[in-house]
Amino acid sequence: MVNLVPIMLKYATVTIRLSAMAIALGFILASVIALVVYGKVPVLCDFFKLYISFFRGTPLMAQLFCFYFGILPVLKELVLKVSSFQAALLVLSLASSAYMAESLRAAISSVHRGQMEAAKSIGMTYMQAMTRIILPQAIRVAIPTLFSSFINIVKDTSLVFAIGVKEMMATAQLEGSSGYRYLEAYICVLLIYWGMTSVLGFAQKHIETKLAKSVGETV
């Protein structure tokens, strides 16, 4: 088992890179979607509602397969080449953005409407009120569910070996089968995932405390 750890950790960097990028991209996309849906922007709002329904309502594995083995080969003749890592990143980001957009939208709605009215009444524009008053309060409400999404992204990266991304899970399978060391290999994988998500858990706790202070509460 001990000699498995360095190999796993090496491929853990792929997992970390994929997770971090998917979290960042997914969050940015989710913010845009949440603002569009909350602001009831015509046409775009309906489009994103459908988008959320689709990505939340279909399995990630099926989305990965459909995109990588179904859509990409069709596109390949027309445009650029997409690596399996890039494909995984795209699908993970899109899928997670649907969940995160819902968390954000709910959090924005939870801020008392008097806050928006007060901001408008002193002459702030909608965007100023959003960025300076509403979102800083909404993010506090959204943190727990957002971090659940972040943790899910990390765990979901274990599926992408199925489209050929060589990450931790793929390595575990390889190492496991090469010496019949399945138990060691998978326990090793589980512990590393657990470690990664624990770091996220600590970060969540830290941010929650900090944000509570920003509204004058002590935890």
Add this chain to the structure above:
Amino acid sequence: MIELKSIHKSFGGLDVIKGIDLSIAKGQVVSLIGPSGTGKSTLLRCINCLEKADKGSLQIEESQFDLENISKKDELWLRRNTAMVFQSFNLFNNKIVLENITEGLIVVKKMSKKQAEEKALEILSQVGLLDKKDEHPSNLSGGQQQRVAIGRALALEPKIILFDEPTSALDPELVNEVLMLIRDLAKQKRTMLIVTHEIGFARSVSDKVCFMDDGIILEQGSPQEVIDNPKNDRTKRFLNVLKNR
């Protein structure tokens, strides 16, 4: 001077304001009294553009606005030149007391941070809360929060301050500190329009009292005329109910 002409507003077919004309001279304090649900708050919200009036015009000094077809730019101008004090204070919960006042100065009036802070400290000492400048709103009493909210309104030097039942959400023992502050502002000749159920306060602070019922102003005049010697039966009944509480 501020002039409202023929303001109308309905919500989903229900006429809430049915043609209101009102003029408020510079430095005048006008109180709006009347039963709940008769459109008093809605009228204030139409002036501040938090609600869009269906019809009517509004003149503030030389600027005239058709409220029905108001542009985004004029809407911002109106909000920046009229200030609202809400029943439930609505202080920015993510800002400390000082920032609640500087926020508008920095973001809307484009003042430098240093200038804005100097001005905010001045205002805070005026409303008697200088020692609370670094507190969050959640750590203040209702009366203190409302005084900060009044400070936030004052800081922007609006042409009129609109008070929407400023003491209705307060515990009885906290009402006075807010009323005293508004009284001070009246002495400084601030132009104010106050929706209130505090009849005694309205009588002593106002230059003009309007009795509003069912979306129109039924009676208006000096406090002596409207509160002490009402002519309209509806006004008499309303004031009697309040007296016999």
